[in-house]
Amino acid sequence: MSARLKLGAQLLALACVAGLLALLVWKLTHQHDAPKVGSQAPSFTLNRLEGTGKISLASLRGDGIVLNFWASWCGPCKGEAAVLQREWTQYHDRGVIFIGVDYHDLSSDAQRFVAAHRLTFPMLEDGSGSVTTGRYGVSKVPETYVIDRNGTIVAHLAGPITAPAFAAQFRAALKKVA
Amino acid sequence: MIARLLAVIAAALVLAAPAAAAACTQPRTSLSFLEGQVMCPTCHTTLDMSNSPAARQIEGFIRVKIAKCWTAQRIETALVKNYGKAILAAPPDSGFDILAWWLPIAGVLGGAFILAFGVWRWSRGREGDEPPDAAGPRLDDETERRLDELLAGLD
Numbered sequence: 001m002s003a004r005l006k007l008g009a010q011l012l013a014l015a016c017v018a019g020l021l022a023l024l025v026w027k028l029t030h031q032h033d034a035p036k037v038g039s040q041a042p043s044f045t046l047n048r049l050e051g052t053g054k055i056s057l058a059s060l061r062g063d064g065i066v067l068n069f070w071a072s073w074c075g076p077c078k079g080e081a082a083v084l085q086r087e088w089t090q091y092h093d094r095g096v097i098f099i100g101v102d103y104h105d106l107s108s109d110a111q112r113f114v115a116a117h118r119l120t121f122p123m124l125e126d127g128s129g130s131v132t133t134g135r136y137g138v139s140k141v142p143e144t145y146v147i148d149r150n151g152t153i154v155a156h157l158a159g160p161i162t163a164p165a166f167a168a169q170f171r172a173a174l175k176k177v178a
Numbered sequence: 179m180i181a182r183l184l185a186v187i188a189a190a191l192v193l194a195a196p197a198a199a200a201a202c203t204q205p206r207t208s209l210s211f212l213e214g215q216v217m218c219p220t221c222h223t224t225l226d227m228s229n230s231p232a233a234r235q236i237e238g239f240i241r242v243k244i245a246k247c248w249t250a251q252r253i254e255t256a257l258v259k260n261y262g263k264a265i266l267a268a269p270p271d272s273g274f275d276i277l278a279w280w281l282p283i284a285g286v287l288g289g290a291f292i293l294a295f296g297v298w299r300w301s302r303g304r305e306g307d308e309p310p311d312a313a314g315p316r317l318d319d320e321t322e323r324r325l326d327e328l329l330a331g332l333d
Contacts (some may be wrong), residue, residue, distance in 0.1 A: 009292075073231035104219040104232050106239055106260055128262030129219060 034137035037156055041067070041147045042135040049102055049110055049123035057099075057151075064096040064177030065147040068161075069132050071105040072113035074141045076160040081117040083162055087174060088121045094178040095149070099124060103132035103141065146173035202247035212240050212250055216257060217267050224267050236265075 035042055045056035057065070068084055070077040088098040098121035102110040107125055114123055132138045136145070146155040155173035157166040216236060218228035225233050236257065243253045257265045269278040317325065
């Protein structure tokens with residue numbers, strides 16, 4: 001094999017290895033873990049579940065926010081729906097906005113869920129999960145974030161808010177952001 | 179009595195007609211086919227390998243649409259609209275996604291070319307080699323003469 005051909009083959013092999021390494025680095029740096037309490041809540045814009053416009057998190061700056069990730073196929077989500085609705089009616093005129101993000105779900109089933117549980121707070125849809133898993137690192141629903149008026153996360157409840165471990169924490173966080 | 183019976187039958191036929199029209203007598207695809215084409219969004223396996231609630235929900239959706247005579251393509255389009263392209267097990271064969279189909283083929287072809295070229299170079303190199311002399315290295319005249327003398331002395 002001529003020296004030039006050999007050099008070309010070696011450069012090609014090096015380029016392949018470099019490409020694979022770049023892919024590995026990209027994958028590692030683009031993995032999204034759940035944002036930590038005390039950090040800024042990742043921004044997003046999502047369509048409303050009813051299909052009437054969009055809501056962006058940035059537009060809600062200045063209000064306390066309860067961000068609840070759910071899906072109609074999720075059993076524990078049914079259990080916490082009534083609690084969320086009750087807290088929403090109690091807190092929405094105290095400067096706290098509840099936002100539901102429906103993820104990996106059929107819109108029609110999600111709308112039935114909202115109607116069946118008589119949920120009146122704004123609902124957004126994230127069918128692809130780009131915000132839910134991509135920005136908030138949610139792997140199992142339900143999960144709830146409580147965000148203060150400056151956009152800082154004050155509580156992250158990775159499970160139903162009705163769970164004994166989270167109920168008191170949720171109420172404390174609500175009082176903090178109200 | 180007969181008139182009443184006929185009226186009941188007529189009413190039943192009228193009520194059954196829309197249902198019969200809505201039912202699909204010859205489905206255009208099957209759940210088992212689509213289960214291998216559609217991913218479970220929460221577990222990242224195809225539907226036929228998942229038993230998660232999200233997968234069961236999508237299976238239910240597919241069943242309903244098959245019963246309405248939807249084609250596989252139409253069902254997949256509806257799922258992509260709801261969940262995004264990642265819901266399909268195979269990437270779309272258009273736009274940038276077409277690379278997912280062509281890159282492996284290009285890789286295999288490139289590998290085969292490199293292998294064939296290497297074999298060709300190797301076989302050409304072997305053709306050019308001198309075969310080894312069976313008689314061994316040639317001796318100079320003086321050495322050959324002395325060797326003949328030695329061999330003659332042995333006789």
